Amino acid sequence: DAGVIQSPRHEVTEMGQEVTLRCKPISGHDYLFWYRQTMMRGLELLIYFNNNVPIDDSGMPEDRFSAKMPNASFSTLKIQPSEPRDSAVYFCASETGSGELFFGEGSRLTVL
């Protein structure tokens, strides 16, 4: 299996622009998680899905953030409009429910 695949690996954008991050989970994994990591706040859970249904989005910072999972093999995290404080590494992870998360390599976002 190819593992969790995220794109883009790096993105630099200007404040106010829309950012879309993409994730392909491991086939057969029922859970998909979006995390954000910064030096100050560590790994923060933004939202997670079970069988494509959002279960808990209480970690989504504000209305500028949205996430979708239209099918079992694809999810997006969108930020519109982006702000400099959104700069972070965004990780997507999937798992079967065992607690062993498999992470993608992350998308490093810089908002100028």
Add this chain to the structure above:
Amino acid sequence: RKEVEQDPGPFNVPEGATVAFNCTYSNSASQSFFWYRQDCRKEPKLLMSVYSSGNEDGRFTAQLNRASQYISLLIRDSKLSDSATYLCVVNREGGKLIFGQGTELSVKP
């Protein structure tokens, strides 16, 4: 107060030393527990699960105390390659996985 709290570190130890990390969690309904390892600029990876009876994997020993809501990780005979950030993870009911801030370990020759 954060739901999962860890020693902030960094821990700087010589090769061969024994080092222990602690983690506390606030939600008594938490169901399962894990230690993850994250290398610099890489994604986190599972190191080991933590069971109530305690469990060992080579030089690594994990302990859980449900009454005190406390988890620990002990590394014996530390190696240079153990240098990383160690993350305590708690699995809440419904599958929600919460990470601690992480403890940085640096093993020196």
